[in-house]
Amino acid sequence: MKNTKIVPGKTSQPKRGRNRGLVPLELFRAQGDELSQLLLKYPETREAVRNLPKQDYFWLIKKAEQDNLSLLSLGSETQWRYLLDIDLWDRDRIDRERLTLWMERFGNADPERFVEWLFRDDLSLTCLFCSEMLDILVLTPDDEDVEIPDGFFTFDGIVYLRPRDEKSGNALQVILETMARLDIQRFSWIIM
DSSP states (O other): OOOOOOOTTOOOOOOTTTTTTOOOHHHHHOOHHHHHHHHHHOTTHHHHHHTSOHHHHHHHHHHSOTTOOHHHHHSOHHHHHHHHHHHSEETTEEOHHHHHHHHHHHHHHOHHHHHHHHHHHOHHHHHHHHHHHEEEEEOOGGGTTOOOOTTOEESSSSEEEEESOGGGHHHHHHHHHHHHHHOHHHHHHHHO
16 A cells, blocks of 8 residues: 555545546456346446456456346447447458347446447448348339238338347347437438
């Protein structure tokens, strides 16, 4: 422990930001549900997690169980970018299964902030997501009597969407609904 000089009549307070980036060691040792329990124990966890180097955040997320979404919602957009840049690629191509998995995780963890980030910083990933993960059916006014296949849904009665991966369909639909709610014009542009 560091020696400190005590001056009578003065109160010593730590400088703001001095402990930034410090995450309790037990968070790195914890597994699965235990990690979620520990996160609730530390009120400064969000700030501490966001101040982690992006590589440390990546390994913390990888160590957490797949269904543990608390750490995803605590991360910064820079950490998210690094996580996706490292984990989505298979050589020179984006792995479709990994893309589905991460969209599902973010759709369950923090869909509104994730969609805002996609709209603001990563339209290319958003367009890739829509082209790779969705079946899209566009109706014209002449298509009044067309029967819509099972699994399709719409926000405007013109464009119908269906996630290709049924098991993650609910989480993907949450992301799509969030996109449509936040900015229907941008969402329609991306889909088209």
